[in-house]
Amino acid sequence: MPSPELVASSRLEALLAGAFPETQAEARLQGLARELRGAPVPAPSSLRERVAGIGAAAQPRVRRPSRRLVAVLALTILVLFACTFAALRLTAKSRTASENLGLAPVPRHTERDVPPAIEKDLSQIESSPVPLSRPATLAPAPSGRAQDIDMWIDLRVQDADQVSSASQDAVRITRELGGVVTSSTVDTHGTQGRAQLTLRIPVGNLDDAVFRLAQLGTVTAQRTNTQDLQAPLDHVSQRIAELRSKIRIELARLASGQLDPAEELEARIHLENLRRNLREAKAARDVIVSKTSMADLTLRLSTPAPGAPEKSESGVSGAVDRAGDFLRGAGAVAVFLTLVLSPLLVLAAIAWALLRARNRRIEARLLDEPQPGTSARSS
Amino acid sequence: MDVVNALAETWPRRAPLRRPFGDVAREHLEDVYRYLVFFTADPVLAEDLTGETFEKAFRSWKRFDPRRGSERTWLCQLARSKALDHFRLEARRRRRENRSASEPPQTGEPFAEGISAELEAALRSLTAGEREVVVLRVVLELDAVAAARVLGISRSACSMRFARALQKLEERMEAHAVA
Numbered sequence: 184m185p186s187p188e189l190v191a192s193s194r195l196e197a198l199l200a201g202a203f204p205e206t207q208a209e210a211r212l213q214g215l216a217r218e219l220r221g222a223p224v225p226a227p228s229s230l231r232e233r234v235a236g237i238g239a240a241a242q243p244r245v246r247r248p249s250r251r252l253v254a255v256l257a258l259t260i261l262v263l264f265a266c267t268f269a270a271l272r273l274t275a276k277s278r279t280a281s282e283n284l285g286l287a288p289v290p291r292h293t294e295r296d297v298p299p300a301i302e303k304d305l306s307q308i309e310s311s312p313v314p315l316s317r318p319a320t321l322a323p324a325p326s327g328r329a330q331d332i333d334m335w336i337d338l339r340v341q342d343a344d345q346v347s348s349a350s351q352d353a354v355r356i357t358r359e360l361g362g363v364v365t366s367s368t369v370d371t372h373g374t375q376g377r378a379q380l381t382l383r384i385p386v387g388n389l390d391d392a393v394f395r396l397a398q399l400g401t402v403t404a405q406r407t408n409t410q411d412l413q414a415p416l417d418h419v420s421q422r423i424a425e426l427r428s429k430i431r432i433e434l435a436r437l438a439s440g441q442l443d444p445a446e447e448l449e450a451r452i453h454l455e456n457l458r459r460n461l462r463e464a465k466a467a468r469d470v471i472v473s474k475t476s477m478a479d480l481t482l483r484l485s486t487p488a489p490g491a492p493e494k495s496e497s498g499v500s501g502a503v504d505r506a507g508d509f510l511r512g513a514g515a516v517a518v519f520l521t522l523v524l525s526p527l528l529v530l531a532a533i534a535w536a537l538l539r540a541r542n543r544r545i546e547a548r549l550l551d552e553p554q555p556g557t558s559a560r561s562s
Numbered sequence: 563m564d565v566v567n568a569l570a571e572t573w574p575r576r577a578p579l580r581r582p583f584g585d586v587a588r589e590h591l592e593d594v595y596r597y598l599v600f601f602t603a604d605p606v607l608a609e610d611l612t613g614e615t616f617e618k619a620f621r622s623w624k625r626f627d628p629r630r631g632s633e634r635t636w637l638c639q640l641a642r643s644k645a646l647d648h649f650r651l652e653a654r655r656r657r658r659e660n661r662s663a664s665e666p667p668q669t670g671e672p673f674a675e676g677i678s679a680e681l682e683a684a685l686r687s688l689t690a691g692e693r694e695v696v697v698l699r700v701v702l703e704l705d706a707v708a709a710a711r712v713l714g715i716s717r718s719a720c721s722m723r724f725a726r727a728l729q730k731l732e733e734r735m736e737a738h739a740v741a
Binding site: 191192195196199208211212215216218219220221222223224225226227229230231233234235237543545546547549550551552 | 674696
């Protein structure tokens with residue numbers, strides 16, 4: 184008997200749905216389907232009881248919040264987030280402005296080793312709370328010690344006009360505080376300009392000078408160098424005292440009239456040497472005093488480089504700038520992650536496809552294997 | 563409030579509520595048992611696997627999404643998975659015990675009452691894969707899409723497999739009838 188023909192899939196669907204068979208083969212298939220469907224396969228009572236016991240267990244209903252509640256919560260969280268972000272930004276901006284004015288400690292760049300006594304003074308100044316109305320500076324507080332203080336401040340101003348006006352203001356401030364301008368260089372070209380002023384400010388007015396000079400522009404850099412000269416001053420002062428004492432002794436010997444001509448000549452030569460040494464010591468002391476009574480402050484003014492857009496710090500444009508910076512950063516991170524992760528993702532996809540194909544092969548082999556209780560023969 | 567309503571409208575709608583599991587189990591118990599009886603050709607094994615299927619379904623009931631398919635299709639997928647796990651374990655056990663599948667088949671209990679001896683023998687001579695597609699399409703009357711989802715294959719592959727299984731069943735029936 185010839186083997187039955189393979190009935191087309193579309194015709195099979197129709198036959199299973201009850202279409203009238205057109206050939207004997209189709210009639211046989213329909214009969215087969217009827218016989219299979221009509222055969223009762225009741226579940227045993229033990230199975231019914233078992234499944235009924237499962238179904239009787241309480242199923243907690245998952246309650247989800249309403250959409251409106253979720254929407255309100257989402258809006259609330261967004262508003263809170265925006266407020267927190269704005270508050271943090273304002274705080275950071277206030278802190279930055281304080282740092283620019285020297286309110287907060289900034290990293291020190293010293294050219295020479297700072298003696299431990301100076302380190303201690305500076306650390307005390309940096310850690311102590313400072314009221315905003317009276318800003319602290321990097322210059323150590325007057326401690327009664329002789330110190331040589333050098334400071335450098337870089338200010339950025341908007342244009343060449345401000346370079347000129349800020350330079351004039353700096354000279355005026357220096358003179359008001361009892362200082363002197365030892366050198367001044369102003370160079371302007373179009374909208375660009377730069378200036379450098381070397382100022383000597385009395386140490387007692389240094390705080391005021393730094394505060395007022397910082398108001399002339401935006402502080403971009405600040406540096407302080409302090410050297411303690413108390414020890415050399417003490418040494419030279421002691422030497423002066425010793426020399427004066429020796430001079431008094433020699434004068435007393437000469438005035439006593441008990442010296443012979445040779446001794447008197449020797450005493451006079453000795454006295455002259457002592458006086459010369461005293462003059463030299465006094466000159467050295469004057470140099471130290473001069474260094475420690477006035478601080479050297481170098482003020483550098485400059486305009487932004489041409490082509491560099493000045494970023495506004497506040498308002499809508501500032502927010503747009505910050506948003507642009509954030510998006511640029513986020514975009515860079517996204518590109519980096521894509522480049523790094525894409526080969527891994529491709530490998531993972533290949534591994535998944537291979538694993539899936541392997542599982543399918545195993546499954547097909549299992550289903551084609553004759554199972555115990557059957558006599559299946561693979562075709 | 564208009565903003566809140568507009569936002570709520572754009573939110574994804576809640577999935578349709580699932581029916582109580584007990585109702586679903588009572589409704590589809592026979593179908594799942596019948597599927598496993600034909601698939602495994604062993605009513606005793608099918609009873610165990612049916613119980614395990616519904617236990618697993620109960621544990622996974624929260625994850626069932628009615629939008630992705632019917633309850634019966636989902637239960638048949640779980641039943642199939644249980645059956646395949648059993649077949650894998652059996653295959654490993656046979657390999658360990660160096661038993662081959664070519665040993666004389668044991669006469670099992672009949673599939674169902676009312677099936678002719680020729681049909682019974684023909685069904686037993688099919689592979690498990692052939693039987694399952696027949697029971698899904700003919701006995702459980704799943705459409706091609708649902709049956710393909712249960713089998714994890716494409717619709718066209720499912721249709722082709724079904725057509726060949728039916729053809730083979732018919733051949734075996736004629737062969738047994740002649741014998």
